[in-house]
Amino acid sequence: MASTTGHGLQDLLAGRLSVKSYVERGLTGETLMSALGSVAGTTANGHRTAPSARESYPIAVTVVAARVDGVEAGGYRYDSGSHALEPVTSGDLRAKLASATLDAGWVTKCPALLLLSADLRAARTRFTDQPPEHGERFVWLEAGCMAQNAYLWAADQGLGTVLIAGLDEVRAEQVTSGLIPAGHDLLAILPLGSRAED
Numbered sequence: 001m002a003s004t005t006g007h008g009l010q011d012l013l014a015g016r017l018s019v020k021s022y023v024e025r026g027l028t029g030e031t032l033m034s035a036l037g038s039v040a041g042t043t044a045n046g047h048r049t050a051p052s053a054r055e056s057y058p059i060a061v062t063v064v065a066a067r068v069d070g071v072e073a074g075g076y077r078y079d080s081g082s083h084a085l086e087p088v089t090s091g092d093l094r095a096k097l098a099s100a101t102l103d104a105g106w107v108t109k110c111p112a113l114l115l116l117s118a119d120l121r122a123a124r125t126r127f128t129d130q131p132p133e134h135g136e137r138f139v140w141l142e143a144g145c146m147a148q149n150a151y152l153w154a155a156d157q158g159l160g161t162v163l164i165a166g167l168d169e170v171r172a173e174q175v176t177s178g179l180i181p182a183g184h185d186l187l188a189i190l191p192l193g194s195r196a197e198d
C-alpha cells in the first residue's frame with residue numbers, strides 16, 4: 001500500500017509508536033477505509049497486506065465505528081475482497097469493548113476500533129501435517145503482522161493506534177457475542193484516532 005503522504009518506509013518505521021492518549025476527534029470515512037485497506041486490504045497479487053500461513057487468512061476484521069463521517073455508529077465487518085463494510089449491529093459499542101481490556105478505558109475516546117478475531121479451535125485442525133499448536137500460533141503471528149500494518153499506516157497519517165492484546169477473555173467473549181463472527185475469539189483491538197499531543 002503506497003504511502004499517501006510521501007513518507008518513505010524508514011521514516012514510517014522511525015515514527016512508529018504506541019499511542020494510548022487520544023483527543024475526542026472524529027475520523028473521515030475515507031480515513032477509516034484507508035486504515036482497513038492497509039491492515040487487511042488486497043495486494044496486487046490478490047493476497048492480503050499481511051501474510052497468512054498457506055493463504056488461509058483466518059482473521060476477520062470487525063470495525064466498531066463511533067465517530068466516523070458518513071458511517072452510522074455500530075459494528076461492521078470489513079470485506080477485504082470488495083474493500084467494503086457490511087453492517088453487523090448498531091450503536092456506540094466503545095464502552096463495552098473498553099470493559100474487555102485490562103487497562104485501556106481510554107479507547108472510549110477513539111472514533112473507531114478495529115477488532116481482530118479468529119476461530120482458534122478451527123485453527124488447531126487446519127494444518128493436518130503439523131502439530132495443532134502450529135495452526136493457533138500462526139493466527140497470532142498473522143495478527144502481529146496486521147498490527148504492524150496498522151502502526152505504519154498511523155505513522156504515515158500522523159494518527160494513533162496501539163496493539164491491545166491484554167484482554168479479559170471472559171468479558172471479551174460476552175461483549176463481542178453477535179459482533180465478531182460466531183466461534184471466533186477476540187485476538188486484539190487496534191484503536192484509531194488523533195493523538196492527544198497533536
Ligand SMILES: Cc1cc2nc3c(=O)[nH]c(=O)nc-3n(C[C@H](O)[C@H](O)[C@H](O)COP(=O)(O)O)c2cc1C
Pocket residue numbers: 016017018019020102103104162163164165166167
Ligand atoms: C503483543 C503485544 C500486546 C500488547 N498489549 C497491550 C495492551 O493490552 N494494552 C496496551 O495499552 N498496550 C499494549 N501493547 C502495546 C505496548 O504497551 C507498547 O508496544 C509498548 O509500550 C512499547 O511502546 P512502542 O510500541 O511505542 O514501542 C501491546 C504490545 C504488544 C506487542
